[in-house]
Amino acid sequence: MRLPTLRRTRTVEPGIVTGTARLDRRTKRLVGRLRPGDIAIIDHVDLDRVAADSLVAVGVAAVLNAKPSVSGRYPNLGPEVLIEAGIPLLDDLGETVFQAVREGANVRIDGNTVLLDGEPVAHGVRQDAETVAKAMADAREGLSVQLEAFAANTMEYLKQERDLLFDGVGVPEVETRIGGRHCLIVVRGYDYKADLDVLRPYIREYKPVLIGVDGGADALVEAGYTPDMIIGDMDSVTDDVLRCGAEVIVHAYPDGRAPGLARVQQLGLSAVTFPAAATSEDLAMLLADEKGASLLVAVGTHATLVEFLDKGRGGMASTFLTRLKVGGKLVDAKGVSRLYRQNISGSSLLLLVLSAVAAMASAVAVSTVGKAYLGVASEWWDNLVFQIGQLLGRLF
Numbered sequence: 001m002r003l004p005t006l007r008r009t010r011t012v013e014p015g016i017v018t019g020t021a022r023l024d025r026r027t028k029r030l031v032g033r034l035r036p037g038d039i040a041i042i043d044h045v046d047l048d049r050v051a052a053d054s055l056v057a058v059g060v061a062a063v064l065n066a067k068p069s070v071s072g073r074y075p076n077l078g079p080e081v082l083i084e085a086g087i088p089l090l091d092d093l094g095e096t097v098f099q100a101v102r103e104g105a106n107v108r109i110d111g112n113t114v115l116l117d118g119e120p121v122a123h124g125v126r127q128d129a130e131t132v133a134k135a136m137a138d139a140r141e142g143l144s145v146q147l148e149a150f151a152a153n154t155m156e157y158l159k160q161e162r163d164l165l166f167d168g169v170g171v172p173e174v175e176t177r178i179g180g181r182h183c184l185i186v187v188r189g190y191d192y193k194a195d196l197d198v199l200r201p202y203i204r205e206y207k208p209v210l211i212g213v214d215g216g217a218d219a220l221v222e223a224g225y226t227p228d229m230i231i232g233d234m235d236s237v238t239d240d241v242l243r244c245g246a247e248v249i250v251h252a253y254p255d256g257r258a259p260g261l262a263r264v265q266q267l268g269l270s271a272v273t274f275p276a277a278a279t280s281e282d283l284a285m286l287l288a289d290e291k292g293a294s295l296l297v298a299v300g301t302h303a304t305l306v307e308f309l310d311k312g313r314g315g316m317a318s319t320f321l322t323r324l325k326v327g328g329k330l331v332d333a334k335g336v337s338r339l340y341r342q343n344i345s346g347s348s349l350l351l352l353v354l355s356a357v358a359a360m361a362s363a364v365a366v367s368t369v370g371k372a373y374l375g376v377a378s379e380w381w382d383n384l385v386f387q388i389g390q391l392l393g394r395l396f
Contacts, residue, residue, distance in 0.1 A: 017088055017109045019061040021101050027051040028215070028236050034058040039107055041097055046071050047078030050189050056081060062088040062109055066097050069127065070135040079132045090114065093124040164276055164286065171290045172272040176229050176247050179292035182208035184299065185284045186216035186227075188236070192300030195333040196223045199299070208297065211288065213281045216300060217241045231287065232280040234260030242267055249273075249287070251280045282322040289326045296330045 023041035024030035028051060034040055036059035044051060045067035055063060069079045069091045082089045090109060097114060100121035101107060108115040114122040125131070164170050184203065186192060196219065202208075203225070212220050214232030218241050221227070230237060231249040242248065242264065248271035252258035256275050264271045274283050281301050288296055301319075323330060 017062045021105045021107045034060060037061050043067055046076040049077035049081055052078035052081035056085045064090045064093055064097055066093050068092045072139050075136045075139040079127060083129050083132055089127040091125040091127050093122045097122040171287055172274050174247060178209055178288055180294055182206050182295040183211055183288040183293040184208040184297045185211045186219050187213045187281045187300035188215035188219045189300030191334060192219055195299045211284050213284050231284045234263050239267060251283055282319055285322055285326050296326055297333055299333045
C-alpha cells in the first residue's frame with residue numbers, strides 16, 4: 001500500500017476542497033487507482049474500517065459516498081476513521097454523482113454540494129465527528145437485530161457446508177506441503193502491518209507456510225516475503241504478486257462459478273478452484289487444517305462480532321463456525337503489536353556490549369594463546385613508548 005505523499009488538492013477556504021475525481025463502485029478496486037490529493041467517489045453503504053484505512057493511507061483529499069456511510073444497521077467503523085484523519089466525508093449523494101462526474105474530472109466540494117465546472121451536480125450530508133457519533137449511537141441500539149440475523153446466517157451456512165466443515169469434503173488437492181508445518185494466514189485487514197512486523201522473529205525461526213488471502217498476498221510481498229499460496233476470488237491481489245510463483249487457489253461460488261479464474265488464466269497461470277459459501281479467509285483456514293497444519297497463525301483476520309458485521313456480508317457468519325472447527329490450533333495475531341514490542345534501551349545495549357568485551361578479555365587473559373598474545377602486545381607497547389621517549393629527548 002502506498003504511503004501518503006504531498007497532496008495535489010487545493011483547499012480554497014474552510015469547507016471547500018478541490019481535486020481530481022476517481023470513482024468506482026468497489027472501494028478496494030478504486031484504491032489501486034487513487035493518488036494523494038484525489039477525491040474518491042464510492043458506492044459503499046456502511047463503510048467499513050478496512051476500506052477507510054486504505055483511503056487514509058493513500059492520502060485522499062475527500063470521500064464522496066453515493067450511499068449512507070452509516071445506515072444504522074450496526075456500528076460500522078469506517079466513518080470514524082476518515083473523520084479522525086481529517087478527511088471530509090460527504091454522504092448519501094445518490095446515483096446522481098456517478099451519472100454526472102466522470103473519471104479524472106476536476107470537482108469542487110463546497111459544504112454539502114459537489115460542483116463540476118462551477119455547477120452543482122449533487123447534494124449530500126457533510127459528516128463530522130458529532131454526526132458520526134450520533135449515527136453510531138443509534139446503530140448500537142439496533143445491534144440486537146443484527147445479532148439475530150447473524151445467528152440465522154450461521155445456521156444456514158452450517159446446513160449448506162456441514163460436509164466441508166466436518167469432513168473436509170470439497171477441499172482441493174494442493175502441491176504445497178502443509179502437513180506438520182505452521183501456516184501463517186495473512187488478510188489485509190486490521191493492524192496487519194504491525195502484527196507482521198512483530199512476527200518477523202517467528203517467521204524467521206519457524207518458516208511457516210505463507211498463505212496470502214487476496215490482497216494479503218500483496219501485504220506479504222510488501223513486508224519482504226514471498227507467499228507460498230494465494231487464496232481468494234482474485235479481486236484485490238495484483239498481477240505482479242500473482243506471478244510470484246505461489247500456488248493459486250481460486251475461491252468459487254457453491255455452484256462452481258469462479259469469476260477470478262479467468263483473470264488467473266489470462267496471466268498464463270494454473271490454478272485450482274475451491275467452491276464454498278464461506279469467506280476466502282475461512283477457506284484458507286479450512287484448507288490448512290484439512291491438510292494437516294500443526295498451527296494456524298492469523299494476521300488481519302476478523303475476530304469479534306463488530307468486525308464480522310463491519311465486513312458487511314452475511315457470509316461472515318461462516319467465520320464463527322470455522323473458528324470452532326480449527327480453534328484448537330488457531331492463534332490470532334491481532335493486537336500482538338500492542339501486547340508486546342521489543343524495546344532495548346541505549347543503556348541496556350551499552351551494558352551488553354561492555355559485558356561482551358569483558359568476557360572476551362577474560363577469555364584471552366586465562367588462555368595460553370591469549371597470554372602469548374598479551375606478552376607480544378605488552379612488548380610492542382613498551383617499544384613504542386621507548387621510541388617516543390627517545391624522539392622527545394632529541395627534540396628537547
